Amino acid sequence: MSMTLGEDQLIRAWDAHEEAAFTALLDDIYNLHDHDFRGYSGAFLRRRLSLAMSRLEIGSVDQLRARINSDPRVFSTVFQHLTVSVSEMFRDPQYFRSLRDDVLPILKTYSSPRIWVAGCGAGEEVYSIAILLQEMGMLECSLIYATDINPLALRTASLGIFPVANLPAYTLNYRAAGGEATLADYYHVAYGTAVFDRQLRRRIVFAEHSLATDAIFSEMQFVSCRNVLIYFNREMQGRTINMFADTLCHRGFLGLGAREGIAVTGAAARFESFVKPVKIYRKTPEFY
Ligand SMILES: C[S@@+](CC[C@H](N)C(=O)[O-])C[C@H]1O[C@@H](n2cnc3c(N)ncnc32)[C@H](O)[C@@H]1O
Numbered sequence: 001m002s003m004t005l006g007e008d009q010l011i012r013a014w015d016a017h018e019e020a021a022f023t024a025l026l027d028d029i030y031n032l033h034d035h036d037f038r039g040y041s042g043a044f045l046r047r048r049l050s051l052a053m054s055r056l057e058i059g060s061v062d063q064l065r066a067r068i069n070s071d072p073r074v075f076s077t078v079f080q081h082l083t084v085s086v087s088e089m090f091r092d093p094q095y096f097r098s099l100r101d102d103v104l105p106i107l108k109t110y111s112s113p114r115i116w117v118a119g120c121g122a123g124e125e126v127y128s129i130a131i132l133l134q135e136m137g138m139l140e141c142s143l144i145y146a147t148d149i150n151p152l153a154l155r156t157a158s159l160g161i162f163p164v165a166n167l168p169a170y171t172l173n174y175r176a177a178g179g180e181a182t183l184a185d186y187y188h189v190a191y192g193t194a195v196f197d198r199q200l201r202r203r204i205v206f207a208e209h210s211l212a213t214d215a216i217f218s219e220m221q222f223v224s225c226r227n228v229l230i231y232f233n234r235e236m237q238g239r240t241i242n243m244f245a246d247t248l249c250h251r252g253f254l255g256l257g258a259r260e261g262i263a264v265t266g267a268a269a270r271f272e273s274f275v276k277p278v279k280i281y282r283k284t285p286e287f288y
Pocket of ligand 1 (some may be wrong): 083084085086087088091092118119120122123124147148149150153209210211212225226227228231236
């Protein structure tokens with residue numbers, strides 16, 4: 001009977017030497033490849049690097065350092081392991097229901113609301129928001145910036161193509177989020193994939209942007225950054241939340257993932273809860 005090792009079984013304890021090599025590896029990745037993972041959660045990095053090393057059949061962090069510096073394909077594999085972009089459309093449907101019921105009616109009072117989906121992955125979240133805007137009659141006047149550090153994920157997102165196997169889950173989520181039509185109205189199936197209507201992305205700008213190293217670029221009315229902060233350490237979470245407060249207009253909105261929050265970030269005073277159970281916040285007036 002053949003057995004496949006699970007992720008947990010691939011993770012092993014790192015000795016003191018490996019810990020030092022790990023810090024040097026993150027410095028190399030920053031200096032040579034321009035990606036800064038030094039503010040990510042140590043536990044996340046160790047887990048994903050262990051997994052990448054196992055896949056690449058590399059036995060030590062020193063060896064990984066040597067290979068990453070000499071072989072771009074090794075960097076590419078490690079990078080894909082460090083930028084997990086697994087998601088679903090309308091993931092956590094109550095979040096999207098609350099956007100529909102509570103946030104978008106207020107955004108509708110702006111002549112041209114700007115929305116930033118930061119860390120958009122392969123596009124599930126941004127297409128979900130575009131569908132909401134369409135159903136609220138707001139897509140035409142809105143502008144959505146969808147950014148990520150992973151160019152492969154961004155490319156998938158900009159094509160709007162998702163596996164057919166994911167559609168049943170997406171459809172259930174869409175209904176639970178209060179969808180007004182049927183999800184099938186927004187895609188057609190071709191060659192085993194669901195191709196989403198290109199009209200949905202007529203107001204979306206896809207761009208590479210790192211929350212670790214890049215600056216803010218426009219005033220926003222709403223930032224949706226879900227399931228990204230979870231990978232950062234507390235200091236970087238705080239810096240990122242402050243950056244969102246800086247980019248948001250007076251009383252702008254921030255939406256986070258179900259397992260994320262602003263309480264421990266040192267930036268909590270800049271926001272107040274707007275819809276607490278689904279992690280939607282609003283910028284506090286005194287910090288305008
Ligand atoms: C789990 S996905 C979340 C996708 C989407 N927000 C959602 O919830 O459906 C996490 C995404 O964060 C991106 N990411 C990780 N670090 C980032 C950074 N420093 N700046 C921007 N995006 C980042 C990854 O590339 C990945 O696509």
